[in-house]
Amino acid sequence: MKPKRQWLAEDYAAATEQHPERDAPFETLSQIPVDPLYTPEDLAGFDPGRDLGYPGSFPYTRGVRESMYRGRLWTMRMFAGFGTAEQTNERFKRLLAAGQTGLSTAFDLPTLMGYDSDHPMALGEVGKCGVAVASLADMEVLFDGIDPERVTTSMTINSPANAIWAMYLAMAERRGADLSRVGGTIQNDILKEFIAQKEYIYPPAPSVKLVIDTFEWGPKHAPRFNFISVSGYHIREAGSNAVQELAFTLADGIHYVRKALERGLDIDEFAPRISFFFNVHNDFFEEIAKFRAARRIWARQMRDVFGAKDERSWMLRTHAQTAGVSLTAQQPLVNLTRVAIQALAGVLGGTNSLHTDAYDEALALPTEESATLALRTQQVIAEETGVPNTIDPLAGSYYVEWLTNEMERRTLAYFEQIDALGGVEAAIEEGFFAREIGDASWLAQREVDEKRRLVVGVNAYVQDHPEVPIQLVDPSVVEVQKQRLARVRGERDPAEADAALAELRAAARDGRNTMPAFMRCAHAMCTLGEQMGVLREVYGVYQEPVLI
Amino acid sequence: MAREVREASEVASAGDEDRKLRVLIAKPGLDGHDRGAKVIARALRDAGMEVIYTGLRQTAEMIVAAAVQEDVDAVGLSVLSGAHMHYFAAVMEGLRAKGAHDVLVFGGGIVPDQDRPKLAQLGVGEVFGPGSSTEDVVAYVRRTVAEKTPR
Numbered sequence: 001m002k003p004k005r006q007w008l009a010e011d012y013a014a015a016t017e018q019h020p021e022r023d024a025p026f027e028t029l030s031q032i033p034v035d036p037l038y039t040p041e042d043l044a045g046f047d048p049g050r051d052l053g054y055p056g057s058f059p060y061t062r063g064v065r066e067s068m069y070r071g072r073l074w075t076m077r078m079f080a081g082f083g084t085a086e087q088t089n090e091r092f093k094r095l096l097a098a099g100q101t102g103l104s105t106a107f108d109l110p111t112l113m114g115y116d117s118d119h120p121m122a123l124g125e126v127g128k129c130g131v132a133v134a135s136l137a138d139m140e141v142l143f144d145g146i147d148p149e150r151v152t153t154s155m156t157i158n159s160p161a162n163a164i165w166a167m168y169l170a171m172a173e174r175r176g177a178d179l180s181r182v183g184g185t186i187q188n189d190i191l192k193e194f195i196a197q198k199e200y201i202y203p204p205a206p207s208v209k210l211v212i213d214t215f216e217w218g219p220k221h222a223p224r225f226n227f228i229s230v231s232g233y234h235i236r237e238a239g240s241n242a243v244q245e246l247a248f249t250l251a252d253g254i255h256y257v258r259k260a261l262e263r264g265l266d267i268d269e270f271a272p273r274i275s276f277f278f279n280v281h282n283d284f285f286e287e288i289a290k291f292r293a294a295r296r297i298w299a300r301q302m303r304d305v306f307g308a309k310d311e312r313s314w315m316l317r318t319h320a321q322t323a324g325v326s327l328t329a330q331q332p333l334v335n336l337t338r339v340a341i342q343a344l345a346g347v348l349g350g351t352n353s354l355h356t357d358a359y360d361e362a363l364a365l366p367t368e369e370s371a372t373l374a375l376r377t378q379q380v381i382a383e384e385t386g387v388p389n390t391i392d393p394l395a396g397s398y399y400v401e402w403l404t405n406e407m408e409r410r411t412l413a414y415f416e417q418i419d420a421l422g423g424v425e426a427a428i429e430e431g432f433f434a435r436e437i438g439d440a441s442w443l444a445q446r447e448v449d450e451k452r453r454l455v456v457g458v459n460a461y462v463q464d465h466p467e468v469p470i471q472l473v474d475p476s477v478v479e480v481q482k483q484r485l486a487r488v489r490g491e492r493d494p495a496e497a498d499a500a501l502a503e504l505r506a507a508a509r510d511g512r513n514t515m516p517a518f519m520r521c522a523h524a525m526c527t528l529g530e531q532m533g534v535l536r537e538v539y540g541v542y543q544e545p546v547l548i
Numbered sequence: 549m550a551r552e553v554r555e556a557s558e559v560a561s562a563g564d565e566d567r568k569l570r571v572l573i574a575k576p577g578l579d580g581h582d583r584g585a586k587v588i589a590r591a592l593r594d595a596g597m598e599v600i601y602t603g604l605r606q607t608a609e610m611i612v613a614a615a616v617q618e619d620v621d622a623v624g625l626s627v628l629s630g631a632h633m634h635y636f637a638a639v640m641e642g643l644r645a646k647g648a649h650d651v652l653v654f655g656g657g658i659v660p661d662q663d664r665p666k667l668a669q670l671g672v673g674e675v676f677g678p679g680s681s682t683e684d685v686v687a688y689v690r691r692t693v694a695e696k697t698p699r
Contacts, residue, residue, distance in 0.1 A: 109578035109629050121607075124634025125578055198580025198604055239583040325583070329677040362678040364660045365630070438586055445587050449681045458679040470660050473630065546603035 004039045012036055025452055029283040029444075030241035032406055038398035046401060051296070055391045059299035061292050061404070062392035063350040064315040069388030073101075075353035076378045077154060077319065081106030081131035082365050083477045085141035088131040091368070092146060098372055099379060103146070104154040104355060106130035107164070112199045114160045114532030117481035127477035129365065130156075134481065135488045135527045139167040140174070148172040152183040154229070154319070154353075159201040161188035162210055162518045163531045169222060170522035183224035185275055185319070188214055189231045191252040191424055194544070195433040196238035201532060202539040204425045208259055210514060210535075215260045215270045217515035226275040228256065229319060235433075236279035237325045239441020242290050245279060246407060247414030248433060250297055254415075255424040257306060267306055271313035280346040281323040282338065286407075289400055291349025292392075293407035294318065320351035327362040331457035331465045335359035340377050347381055348394055354378055364470035431545060485527065492525035500524035501534055508538040569597040569693055570620040574611045575604050576627060576635040584656050585626035591682035592689065608635055612642030615651055621693045622652040632659050632675075633666065640670050652692050656680065 002010075027033045035042075053059055056066035065071065078095055080103075081088045092103055108130040110122035116134045117126045126132050133139055143153070148171070157164040165186045172182045190207040193200045200207060211228065218227035232249035240248065253274060260270055278294065280287050298316035302308040322342040327335045336359045343356045356374040358366030366374070381387055394400045421427040447453040454460040504517040521531050573589040575582055582604060593599040600618050602611065615623050623643075627635055636655065643651055654673040667675060674688055 109631075113578045115578075121578060124631035125629055128630035129579075129628075193580070198582060199578075237581070237583070239587075328679040330679050362658065364658065438590075441583050441587060442590055445591075445682060449683055455679065459681070467661055470662070472662075544603065546601055 004037065004041045008036065025447070028242070028286040028403070029281060030243040030286060030410075031443075032243070032286070032403070032410075038402050040398060042398055042402040043405075046405070048396075051401075051405075052395055058303065058311070058314060060295040060315055062395055064295065064317055064352065068350065068391040069347070069382075070391070073382050073388060074347065074351055074378075075102045075152075075319075076100050076375060076382075077102040077104045077353045077355055078371060078375055079104040079106050079156065079321065079355045080366075080371065081108075082129070082471065083127040083131065083473050084480045085131055085133065085138045086480075087127075087474075087477075089142050089144050089146075091371075092142075094368065095371070095375065096146070096151070098375055100375055102152045102154065102353065105142070105156060107155070107157055108132045110134075111160070111164075111528060112157065114163075114201050114528060114536075116485055116527050116529030117478060118485055119529055126481055127473055132477065132481050133164065133167070134485055134529065135525055136167045136170055136174075136522050137484055137488045137525065138481075139164075139171045143168075143171055147177075148175065148184075149177050149181045152185070154185040154187075156187045158187055158190055158193050158197075158199055159207065160528055160532055161186045161190075162214060162514055163521065163528055165214065165225075165227070166515065166518035166522040167528075170519060173523075179222050181224065182222060185226040185229050186214070187231060187277070188228045189252065189277075191255060191428070192231045192234050192249070194428045194542075195235055195248060195252070196240070196437065197234040198544065200542050200544075202535060203542040204428060206508075206535075206539040207542075208256070208425070209511075211256060212259050212263055212265075213513045213515050215256070216263065216265055216513055219269050219273060221515075223273075226273050226317075228273075229275045229277045230256070231277040233277050233279045233321055235437065236281060236323065238437050239325075239444065240437045241440045241444075242281065242283065242286050243407060243410045244414070244436055244440060246290050246294055246297075247411040247418075248436075249276065249278070250294065250301070250411060251415055251418050251424055253298065254301060257302075258423075261306070267302075267308045268310035268313050271302060271306075271308055272310060272315075276316055276318040278318055278320050278351075279323050280320050280342040280349070280351075282326050282342065284341060284345050285400055285403055287342070287345040288349045288394060289403035289407050291318070291320070291346070291351060292400075292404045293411065295350070296404070297408055297411055317352050319353040319355070320346040320349070321355040322346070322357045324357055324361055327357060327359070328455065328458050329362040331463060332359050332363060332468050333465070334457050335362070336373065336377070339374060340381075343377055344381055344385075344387065347387055348392075350392060360468055360470055363468065365473070367469060367471045369469075434544075488525050488527065496524045497521075497526050497530075500526055501530060504531060505534045505538060508535055569622070569689065570600070570618060571597050571622045571624060571689060572600045572602065572611070572615050572618060572620045573624045573626065574602040574606050574614070574639075576606050576608060576611060576625055576639070577629055577631050578605060579627070579629040579631075580604055581628045582626070584628070585624075587682060588624060588626070588656060588676075588685055591686055595686040595690075597689070608638030608642055611639050612646060612648075615643060616646050616648055620651060621696075622654065622689055624689075625653065625655040626657050627655065627659070628657040630658070632657065633663060636667055636672050637670055640672065650696055652689070652696055654689070654692075656685075 214227035358370035
């Protein structure tokens, strides 16, 4: 057999002289050039024993569990939340009845930013893009009739994560649950907020301190809870490419590990409960390679750089969500196709949990019908395609293995760049991530505007489409919320609420772990706004430099 | 903020091409999704306009104050959180109260079709949804400002 270079120069060149290549960008969404063909030559130095291993063993390229989807399918976990706690509770129950296997909570913007529903900054936003939770009373309604020992719940909450987690655990305690049996995930990844989604309240240093409080407290008090989900999803949605998403997310994870070690924590105590969350975008093979590379890089960092001994510390367990940013308002039903293909990439990449976007998300929050269809997409992949029958079926593909190596190589190059800037927090303050992501999203938009990259229904195959029904949020939400808040403030023991807030203030001021105080505040019915207000006073608020 | 392009004598003597359009791009409310706002700001700037980007977490009052102070021709609001009815109405009202009737207010983000007529009734211009081309936005701002302020 002749060498690849010779085949390209002779056979392929001759053939394309006759029938030229399409006028298309032959590169991945991360601008990695793609050859017409991959062969064993592209995998020089590749050692399956070292670089892949078996599923469930180092470096976990093929998956974190031995049996993967033959044992248990990925968790089908649909992100949901809107309006009042009552309305979202109802949606949760219907999703569980439709065969969903875990819950995932979307909070509204006032909650995400630590304001009570009756705060002036909450005007117009209560219950709009998620559910409003201002106190334990809302949390109890939200999970009414759902057993916290049986159903695991993920909560997308960051700056106020400690307080919301404490409310969830307090809710479970009041129902008589044993916290050592209550599982779930809080997102609690503040670094990506500074980098991408911008839902920060306090400056980076105290924000990271609050995160490390959960690293210390969680394993002792709620050992089945993932106290963090280090998230690339939002970095990608903010416009980064796949390589940046992977590199920045893992750099964030490493930053937290370093901070936890600085506090004197034992890596094997906390690392097994670090979880991850990645995007699954359109570039099919690049996404699959991204998940495989993520597991390998993390395992090598944890074992070889940080010296973790417990195998569970080496495993990168991840949730995935299809790419909201890839959905179009034009011909919205086409989004069903995009989501199905992205979901398949997530499954072939070996994700442990998956959310599939609804087709109408470029228009509004999903309706019940569109959310159910999105769940059905996962069920079709699981039950009808045969894809889950064998583990990591693309292993050994010259292209996929080459691309996995390439993702790892480029990620390690970013690590060096970030370290040279003085680490993640320094790079945030220097504007490094904002610039990187801004440039990548600008480039992607130019490609679409100039039709170098085609998007079906947007700059190609354009066609009028009928309107689709959308989910509306009842404006009475605000009133329901205000009434419940007034009742909470009126009925609680005011002395205990004050004492709990004072304990929180003291813990924050003295640099002690804040979690015991947050638990006390939750039980004392302190509102989220009150608790975040205390920390705003102690830590101050952060304003990012404006860059375009 | 540099205001030299707006010196009265210059405006009086300058032709249309010499005066740069001034546009304020704003992110009202609590939402931090700023990819679209930044992409549009960059596109308008590359098209030769003076662009002021407010950054995040702006109240309607802050946006109106900035628009008046910067003497802009157009204000673009980026809203993805579902709070668009509230913020567009508040900004329109604020601008009117300050006598800034001729400022074009347009937008972008996640806005359902059902709400578009209501926004138009408030006097809001085009609202660009996901998948809009930046060239369309540039052309729209140029054309609509020219129509609104005949010189």
